[in-house]
Amino acid sequence: MKRLLPALAFLGALGGCAGPQFAGPAASIERPASEQPVVTEARRKAKVHVELGQAYFQVGRYGVALDEAKSAAAHDPGYAPAYQLMGLVNMYLEQNAVAAANFEHALKLAPGDPEIQNSYGWFLCTTGNEQAGLEQLASAARNPYYQSQTRAYANAGLCQLRLKNDAAAEVQFLRAIEMDGGNQQAIFHLASITYRRGAYEAAKQYLSILHQRGESSAESLWLAIRVERKLGDRSAEATFVQQLRRRYPGSPEYQAFLQGQYQ
Numbered sequence: 001m002k003r004l005l006p007a008l009a010f011l012g013a014l015g016g017c018a019g020p021q022f023a024g025p026a027a028s029i030e031r032p033a034s035e036q037p038v039v040t041e042a043r044r045k046a047k048v049h050v051e052l053g054q055a056y057f058q059v060g061r062y063g064v065a066l067d068e069a070k071s072a073a074a075h076d077p078g079y080a081p082a083y084q085l086m087g088l089v090n091m092y093l094e095q096n097a098v099a100a101a102n103f104e105h106a107l108k109l110a111p112g113d114p115e116i117q118n119s120y121g122w123f124l125c126t127t128g129n130e131q132a133g134l135e136q137l138a139s140a141a142r143n144p145y146y147q148s149q150t151r152a153y154a155n156a157g158l159c160q161l162r163l164k165n166d167a168a169a170e171v172q173f174l175r176a177i178e179m180d181g182g183n184q185q186a187i188f189h190l191a192s193i194t195y196r197r198g199a200y201e202a203a204k205q206y207l208s209i210l211h212q213r214g215e216s217s218a219e220s221l222w223l224a225i226r227v228e229r230k231l232g233d234r235s236a237e238a239t240f241v242q243q244l245r246r247r248y249p250g251s252p253e254y255q256a257f258l259q260g261q262y263q
Contacts, residue, residue, distance in 0.1 A: 043075075046082055053065040065089050103119060118146075122159075150176045153172045154189075157172035173190045191210070194206065218247075225257060226262050
């Protein structure tokens, strides 16, 4: 988690095809609290503070983000997104007990809120409670009012990877790109999964989609190098090596290339 950029960590937390998509109980279906009508001045002020806190969180100003969340709760103690934001900040600061209490309080205030369920589900997945996390993510993904269902599916895929279940993870990443074909995280992990399975042409196709959109990272370029090596295309391999050397010379991936650690 430490290698994630704060903005990407925030977007992930906010936010294949046979058999049941998820296990887990059915939940009440509600619109996200952040999208519900503002009917009081206290709620309006709380919403403004949360939106400001989210902006600070995305640029790594965690203390300020936490202050804004607390200000929101002071204006309107019943505004669930304020406690969700507190949970996200404390999760990133690794204050896990506090974060859990924040998320649980948010869900008490808004039991069927898919944004909070997605955040809490990802928190549970990253703190060793993957099955409970998958249940929260299931509820978020099933909610028709949730505009970011792709995030819940992608987070479920990541959660399954933590359980070392590539097959289940692939199902969830495929659902994520079904909801949003531009979900870069899902596309990259589908490439990784198919590479590990030995389906190198499929991995190449996923990476091609990713790179055609200009979304190349050290991780994706290093994976592309290994894919082309497996396929025996030394010209394509050299092209990706050049890009990795030029753009990410200090990355662990480039160091792995220099040391010949292809596996």
